[in-house]
Amino acid sequence: MALEIFGDRWSLLIVRDVMVRGYRTFQEFLQSGEGIASNVLAERLKRLRAAGILTAQRADGDGRKICYQLTQKGVDLAPAVLEIFLWSAKYEPTAAPPAVVERMAHNREQTLQEVRRRWAANDPTPVLPRFGAAR
Amino acid sequence: MALEIFGDRWSLLIVRDVMVRGYRTFQEFLQSGEGIASNVLAERLKRLRAAGILTAQRADGDGRKICYQLTQKGVDLAPAVLEIFLWSAKYEPTAAPPAVVERMAHNREQTLQEVRRRWAANDPTPVLPRFGAAR
DNA sequence: ACGGGTCACTTGCATTACGCAATCTATTTT
DNA sequence: AAAATAGATTGCGTAATGCAAGTGACCCGT
Numbered sequence: 603m604a605l606e607i608f609g610d611r612w613s614l615l616i617v618r619d620v621m622v623r624g625y626r627t628f629q630e631f632l633q634s635g636e637g638i639a640s641n642v643l644a645e646r647l648k649r650l651r652a653a654g655i656l657t658a659q660r661a662d663g664d665g666r667k668i669c670y671q672l673t674q675k676g677v678d679l680a681p682a683v684l685e686i687f688l689w690s691a692k693y694e695p696t697a698a699p700p701a702v703v704e705r706m707a708h709n710r711e712q713t714l715q716e717v718r719r720r721w722a723a724n725d726p727t728p729v730l731p732r733f734g735a736a737r
Numbered sequence: 738m739a740l741e742i743f744g745d746r747w748s749l750l751i752v753r754d755v756m757v758r759g760y761r762t763f764q765e766f767l768q769s770g771e772g773i774a775s776n777v778l779a780e781r782l783k784r785l786r787a788a789g790i791l792t793a794q795r796a797d798g799d800g801r802k803i804c805y806q807l808t809q810k811g812v813d814l815a816p817a818v819l820e821i822f823l824w825s826a827k828y829e830p831t832a833a834p835p836a837v838v839e840r841m842a843h844n845r846e847q848t849l850q851e852v853r854r855r856w857a858a859n860d861p862t863p864v865l866p867r868f869g870a871a872r
Numbered sequence: 873a874c875g876g877g878t879c880a881c882t883t884g885c886a887t888t889a890c891g892c893a894a895t896c897t898a899t900t901t902t
Numbered sequence: 903a904a905a906a907t908a909g910a911t912t913g914c915g916t917a918a919t920g921c922a923a924g925t926g927a928c929c930c931g932t
Contacts, residue, residue, distance in 0.1 A: 603825050604828075605747075611745070612740075615740060681824075685820050686738060688816075
């Protein structure tokens, strides 16, 4: 059940960060406040690419940066990520404002549409603002 | 994002097994074909109970067996489990018949209702028959 | 009521994964 | 050219995992 890929503490978190927080680069993932180690991050990014969930390319304008993006397979995880987020919001203390959670819970399809739209448009604007999204 | 609880290879698999395959006992989990080790299984069951996702009680009729059940918090994971299952069915080889997957994808709410109904009625009949559910 | 089997774990131990800090190479900035 | 930055990689100690064997409680047929 996909747990060969997501059966660890970090993979889904990375997917979520690129999906709803608009993260693109190694540094952004590293400094996301979750505390992943750099070697583990490198290994997970490699694995997510191998699994066809992320793609990577050098950023134009800065040849050092590598720009990670979701594939179709990756963005198709949006419903799962959303449901996990909603469950977490219900049962765990979260920094996300209740109003935002409420809106996402009642407009799931609209929220997903928005995620897909931003993905298709390569729009890195966060779906969830900076308040810690889903801890 | 709940990954302190599910950030491992086995926890969600256990939840799925009790949720849709009707598993209740240690032996059933152990022999589910996934290959979890008994010490790890014991530890995960303990953790899921501590997290308030499972409860345990001795089976009436056999004082050796311990009957694990989902809590409300546990059954509320159904949407997330369903979405992960659908994603897996789409992108991984699965033993589940395409017709079944199709039906679940198009009748999500009905499928979830059925899971909740069986949970409320304490009905261990598998939602997914024996074909390997969601590998 | 005794012996064998079942059930839910535990224990011991080798292997693997992880967290952390330091280091490396390529590229960009000053 | 020198310093800084980005994306990793390496070394190492600790924690988690897999595997086989063992433990104690309980059931069942004789």
